[in-house]
Amino acid sequence: MPALRKVVIFGVGLIGGSFALALRKAGAVGEVVGFGRSATTLESAKRLGILDRIGSHAAAEVGDADLVLLATPVAQMADVFARIAPHLGAQTLITDGGSTKGDVVAAARANLGDKLTRFVPAHPIAGAELSGPQAAVAELYAGKKVVLTPLPENAPEAVARVRQAWELCGAQVSELTPQQHDEVFAAVSHLPHLLSFALVHDIAQRDNREQLLSFAASGFRDFTRIAASSPEMWRDICMANREVLFDELGLYIQELESLHAALADADAEKLEEVFSEARKVRSAWTQQ
């Protein structure tokens, strides 16, 4: 018998689709049923072998599921929680694939009622530029980090079983509190995305932007790769984590103001000190 007899997935794009394919490849799932807002996307997912069935009524499908994965945009999760809460079976666990956790946990608290104990939030650190079921692959999570942010209300066994599901997908699972999670990712993910979008936007405003871009080279290419990410997704992430991100951006502006002053003062020593410290830390990180 597979580890999970039935899995129900809301949102069958890159994250949800790859979860299904990975569990299938591991022989860890009996049946996968999918829900989504687009019939075309659901049909694709079925054709691609992601889904056994396209679900019709969430109420009828979640009662006998072992696991429900919410892999929709984070802004839609409150609705899904509300739709499924009354119908969850006694054994049904819930996890998600959202990039922010404070807002997802708040939506769960507001909509899951006493089923909150079954929700073990997760953030898989994988995938980025691609989207849709066509982009889904069984190997997406192999060797990648998945951060669980368990709730005080979770039973240890619920956390262990959700961890196992992600590990069956090949992921390396670690745990943070939702607050820690959002602080960490504000610094190492949300802020860099904002800065990269901002640089390209800054250049895009110039009359000579074509000339500028014609001389941009590999440094610019790598620095701005993440500025090709989905504007809607990153708007939502920034809004969901906006308080922490506001503080992070404030610290970064201070850092830039100190460099701005160093340029004004022709303070070469200060510049070299900042650059050297950064290079040391960045080079050590690469080697991990």
Place this chain on the structure above:
Amino acid sequence: MPALRKVVIFGVGLIGGSFALALRKAGAVGEVVGFGRSATTLESAKRLGILDRIGSHAAAEVGDADLVLLATPVAQMADVFARIAPHLGAQTLITDGGSTKGDVVAAARANLGDKLTRFVPAHPIAGAELSGPQAAVAELYAGKKVVLTPLPENAPEAVARVRQAWELCGAQVSELTPQQHDEVFAAVSHLPHLLSFALVHDIAQRDNREQLLSFAASGFRDFTRIAASSPEMWRDICMANREVLFDELGLYIQELESLHAALADADAEKLEEVFSEARKVRSAWTQQ
């Protein structure tokens, strides 16, 4: 007879070494003589087939050279100009490989006297993380951009011959004024480097920096790749171009302050507008 009978190179690292190897591969050079501050580096360059000879006295070598390339750090170029100026032959042209042009032109004006007419400044947009003669390859400039910043004093023929030398290396040569050059590269190269160093430095100051870095993923990796660049080289570039870079950084801080305000106001529309415009421009650039 090769296009260039004798080339003298000051600084036989990645830029100077690759220039020599590319000209050799093209069958475009008779003899290459090298100067540098480190005997070990010069010996390596000779062993690697970059140099025919290690020069002893610059005065004795530049008189019969067709071309002199300055590929030292920019800060050393004033000295080299002063050493070679009295000894240049009637046919000897000079070019350089510096990443900034305003300062190099100023050093040339201060030290070359009436030989200024022979100096056609250049910036090859190639190479980055690697350095030293070991990193030099004949293909470094193949298909890469080289920007010439000719001086009003240059004879058209001098510009044409220096252009030809870089083209023989496989480069696509274009022209800007030194001032245009420094403005363009402040925006698309110097500023991104500063921002990348600043982000890593910002994170490096935190007590939980190990935790933060342990969750950093591919977006962070690409955004900060250039923060592994040479601190000394980037200190010099920032100092050399500090007035233009000061203005660029000021504009960027304004851009961030506007995003900071959007976060404070929960202005999702503003965020999406900035991100969308950036994505559009970045995606169009990629396809070039």
